[in-house]
Amino acid sequence: MGSTRYIVSMGELTRKDNSICFRKDGKNVYIPVENTKEIFCFNEVSINSKLLDFLSRNHVIMHFFNYYGGYSGTFYPRDQYLSGRLLIKQVELFQNNRLTIAKSIVQGIGDNIAEVLYHYYKHDKKEVKDVIDRIRKDLLNRIEEAESVEEVMSYEGEIWARFYASFQYFLPADFILNKRVKRPPDNPMNALISFGNTLLYAKTVSAIYRTHLDQRISYLHQPAERRFSLSLDISEVFKPVVVFRTIFELVNNRKLQVEKHFDRKVNYCLLNEDGRKIFVEAFEKRMETAFLHSKLKRKVTYRTAIKLDCYKLIKSILEGQEFRPFSLKEGI
Template sequence: MKAVKYLTSMGELKRKDHSLIFRNERGHTYIPIEGVKEIYCLNEVSINSKLFELLSKAGITVHFFNYYQQYTGTFYPKEGLVSGRLTIKQAEAFHQVRMPIAKAIVGGIANNIYYVLYHYYTHGSKELKPFLNWLRKEVPLLLEKDINIPQILFIEGTIWKRFYDSFQYFLPESFLFNKRVRRPPDNPMNALISFGNSLLYAKTISQIYRTHLNQSISFLHEPSEGRFSLSLDLCEVFKPIIVFRTIFENINNRKLQVGKHFDKELNYCLLNDSGKKIFIQSFEERMSKAFMHTKLKRKVTYHTAIKLDAYKLIKFIMEGEVFRPFDDKEKQ
């Protein structure tokens, strides 16, 4: 199985014969090109056009992040999986059946947040009961109504806000926060959420790239220039069970600590190098761990689950099959 390579320090990524070499002030590291499928540049990394040719031939995707650990862009090889017919149908679906897809995504977010919080409810956080009841009973009723996209987005925003408010019942005080701040994150929890969401967004881009879907035509988020809005759509339901489970487990097991793993400046807070390495290792382990899929009757990883949601969307667009995004109860 091909690996994912993370470059966490500043340096230069170059072509060396028919392989890769990463150079920085500490020396150089050879990266055998045959064993890599994705590279994540989490710091300032210089790359030249010669290297892009090699990366393209080898089918390697490269994701770039800025100083604030937020996703900025992706290089991926020339698109081989392009379907004009599907792109036309996807655009038609945006105009004709956008609502059921958007509602399904928000319903999927609510379901997966429920499963994440139910664990803490059964382990003593009884204060979560009203929110759990609301997720299970009220949200489906709200989504059944004849509502528009702004109203669907309002429901989604309310779900996330109440989710953030619930952290006080099972996380240490040092990781609590008043509100979600993104650019740049201003405290340890915002830093973890931004970093985790950016990683998941990049993973989703890679998985959609392996299908015939057009990344720019989305359904919950507005299609826009300058970002892959379909990836924003499909990664949403996975945030609770991938990003937030990774965050909660690292905090509650004291693998990540405010005093040791974050750099705090006047108006922002970021994971330091050791914190990034801890989070990345946990994130990759979660993404790659195989679980039995109850419907498919075979083992899959979250990498596969994301790609399967893309295929479900294709089935809906092309054949009208009901789109139901990944639900954590499908895992055993």
């Protein structure tokens, strides 16, 4: 799957000569380090310091996830792109113009959600028109007039709630979402959203690592301890395009089915190993989907678009340019 390697089974990861070796059930699978940028571990995997040193020298990031598919943490090689000047300017932007950046992010979320829903409106799901109009004609205007980040985030919550409520018009009944529950997810749709959001968050951590931005200083989400809050900011506008389009395709085409691909217990619901493999494959395919970038006049993938949003933010920080996050409609 390109530069990303996914490990969904129990096993052991070691260095073997100049390759990464995954040992499972007495068999070795070799992963070339040259074209590996990140490793996702979704099961119990044994590692040692020799491997971590090897990954660090080759700038390979390793993400770890817990039993519920939630993000646990990242092995983050020594920063190779340190910039004290950018760090100072990034903090100054937070202090002086945080609200403007927060508004741009939530407006981007609303625009992209409306554009995703417009696809279903064009395919005779006329019921979603009210949701699209509510977002574009009301909520986005209220965001523009908001006077605090807290107010902006309340409108963001309303946008997502209306989006979730629209699922009833174009998804099978067993995937309709009544309430968003995260830790742990309590039904198949919540399980898919949590898993997809976690994948996208980790992808964004990797993208920011390869820029001069500081992961800890964010604008929409409150900077906090024990998390990379800027990754939450950058990834938000891509959720409707990458995560939810992946979910809708898998569900509506019955590639994921409740009875086959989920483990259900009394108080939680998770994708099983087969379900995760199907989702990861579709997610990676979506990340590598190319579209014509209206400003660059060339095709770029969604993976590249995430990195381009990082560069847009850097230009805003250093040069005062307006930050406009990725727009599905405009292709920028």
